[in-house]
Amino acid sequence: MKKNRAMDFFSALGRSLLMPIAALAACGIVLGLTSALMKAQVQSAVPFLQQGLIYFIISTLNKISGVVFTLIPVLFSISISFGMAREEKEIAAFAGFIGYYTFLVASACMINSGFMNFSALKISTILGVETLDMGAVAGIVAGIMTASLHNRYHKVTFPVAISFYGGKRFVAIVVIMAMAVVGLAAPILWSPVSMVIDGLGGLISATGLVGVFGYGFLERLLIPTGLHHVLNGIFRTTSIGGTYEGVEGCLNIFLQFVDKVDISELRPFTVFLGQGKMPMMMFGLPAAALAIYRTSPPEKKNKVKALMIAGVAASIVSGITEPLEFSFMFIAPPLFLFHALMGGLSFMLMSAFKVVIGNTGGGLIDFLIWGVFQPGSRWYWVIITGPIFSVIYYFVFKSYLTRKQLSIDVSDEEQEADVSESTMEEKQKALASKIIEGLGGYGNIKTVNNCLTRLRVDIKDMAMVSDELLKKTGSMGIVRTSDTHIQVIYGPKVEGIASNVREVLKY
Numbered sequence: 001m002k003k004n005r006a007m008d009f010f011s012a013l014g015r016s017l018l019m020p021i022a023a024l025a026a027c028g029i030v031l032g033l034t035s036a037l038m039k040a041q042v043q044s045a046v047p048f049l050q051q052g053l054i055y056f057i058i059s060t061l062n063k064i065s066g067v068v069f070t071l072i073p074v075l076f077s078i079s080i081s082f083g084m085a086r087e088e089k090e091i092a093a094f095a096g097f098i099g100y101y102t103f104l105v106a107s108a109c110m111i112n113s114g115f116m117n118f119s120a121l122k123i124s125t126i127l128g129v130e131t132l133d134m135g136a137v138a139g140i141v142a143g144i145m146t147a148s149l150h151n152r153y154h155k156v157t158f159p160v161a162i163s164f165y166g167g168k169r170f171v172a173i174v175v176i177m178a179m180a181v182v183g184l185a186a187p188i189l190w191s192p193v194s195m196v197i198d199g200l201g202g203l204i205s206a207t208g209l210v211g212v213f214g215y216g217f218l219e220r221l222l223i224p225t226g227l228h229h230v231l232n233g234i235f236r237t238t239s240i241g242g243t244y245e246g247v248e249g250c251l252n253i254f255l256q257f258v259d260k261v262d263i264s265e266l267r268p269f270t271v272f273l274g275q276g277k278m279p280m281m282m283f284g285l286p287a288a289a290l291a292i293y294r295t296s297p298p299e300k301k302n303k304v305k306a307l308m309i310a311g312v313a314a315s316i317v318s319g320i321t322e323p324l325e326f327s328f329m330f331i332a333p334p335l336f337l338f339h340a341l342m343g344g345l346s347f348m349l350m351s352a353f354k355v356v357i358g359n360t361g362g363g364l365i366d367f368l369i370w371g372v373f374q375p376g377s378r379w380y381w382v383i384i385t386g387p388i389f390s391v392i393y394y395f396v397f398k399s400y401l402t403r404k405q406l407s408i409d410v411s412d413e414e415q416e417a418d419v420s421e422s423t424m425e426e427k428q429k430a431l432a433s434k435i436i437e438g439l440g441g442y443g444n445i446k447t448v449n450n451c452l453t454r455l456r457v458d459i460k461d462m463a464m465v466s467d468e469l470l471k472k473t474g475s476m477g478i479v480r481t482s483d484t485h486i487q488v489i490y491g492p493k494v495e496g497i498a499s500n501v502r503e504v505l506k507y
Contacts, residue, residue, distance in 0.1 A: 011481050014229035015451045016083025016143065020075035021233060021251075021360065022452065027065040028255055028359040029369055034062035035259050036373035062259075069255045072237055073139030074100055074127065080143025085150050086447055086458075091168045092150040098172055099179040100142040106183025107132040118187050122246065132187050134194075135248045136237035142179060149174050194239070201240040205268065209348050212271045216347025220340035223325055224479055229451070235272045236360070242269045254358035263376040267356050274370070275355045275382070276347030277319060277362030283386035284342055284393040285324050286312045288335075291397035292328065296407045304408060307476075314492055319363035322453040323491040326477030327408045328397075335400055342389065353381040432500035435473050439486070440464030442505065446484075450498035454479075455488040462486070 037058050043049045049058065068075075074097065081096025082089045108131035111118045124133035132138075150171050158166040165173065204211045215235070222228040235241035236251035244253045250269040257266060289308040296304040311324035329336045350357075355378045357371040371379030401407070439445055439457055444465075446458040459465065462483055470478060470488055477489040490497050 017233035030065040032369040076139030077142040084147035103183040213344040213348040217344030220343035271351040274362040275357035280346040284389040287390035287394040319361035438469030
């Protein structure tokens, strides 16, 4: 039971961290493109970019997209409160901001109290308050505490005389009180905690290529559980991913300094970013998809081909790999272990060849904007190593699948329902109803959320879930992280699916 609760907690945390990280990645694309257009060599080659209005638009977009990265703690506090709340999420998100701001003010009060000497701590002005700077950790703590208090007290009732302050109104009150205590204690407790975190970051940095390989291997290995989002979030936003001129986290550092220092200065931090995925995502997995297609039985080839093409497009363009990974993960676990090892090798080689390509996606968009368009990024090593990955992946996948006589499962979707439905909206609702049925019916579903590729559902009885029905809805894989939580993989289209399922559940 404790294991189930822990998995549920980290799964929800990973999903919640993904929301702001995805927004940062999108802003990173805008920042990268505008940064490239503002470089002297680009503007000299294209004088049109130097015109007043054009340059003003580019520089404005650059500054707007860049400022987002200074707001990571408050984004975390809001998104974690929202993502981990079971009901009335908007109330939790509101309380998350209140909790974080209360923390800042309370910490400032303790620092200015004169009770102790806090001169060794990092003090910054955050949201207008000169206070303790714990970086993203403060936002994570505020978000987790707010969500926990919200889930416990958002339905509390009081006697009639003070009933107005019950329920969701009490959430803000209890969050303010709790975060005031945490904020007062933080300046006293943070110094030893930060030393441990910084020490762990220093240890990882000291291991060099071995540490980079380990990160890449673990990042892939955690894909089935969805906990790779937690690993990525920690490296990207805390000192475990590095510290540079007071800024913590490899993603924070890269995006805040990419226009301010020589790109070679950022090399120690991009080793944990998108560059490490590119040989594996843009070359390795597409070759694996070709091997899967060629080893499929003739009667399956057409359906496998359609599935592989969609998966390859997502992997190459946007760096979303789960549609491909879940196609072979369960039928051939040794291939997934091989894939994780190649993921570690991909990260390690990009580090060894001193590549400097940032952001998080790892697909073609990031490769062009942060690689090809950025002088000094050494992007050509991706092109040099990529074909080698293709050959290795194709040979290993084809050999293993042929020797074991394995082929991937392809859903036999029922087409009759599609014919009878007259509108796209009705088809989508019919699909949502099938998914609900596959999850055990209306009464078996507690909450429905989603990340970039997965429908994440809290349920009451796992025995009522039908894998066969879910496969017929187009599911690429199913992961049970605990006795009460299931993840159904649909790929990039999951956002619309989740919305339709929630809509149908209301009726």
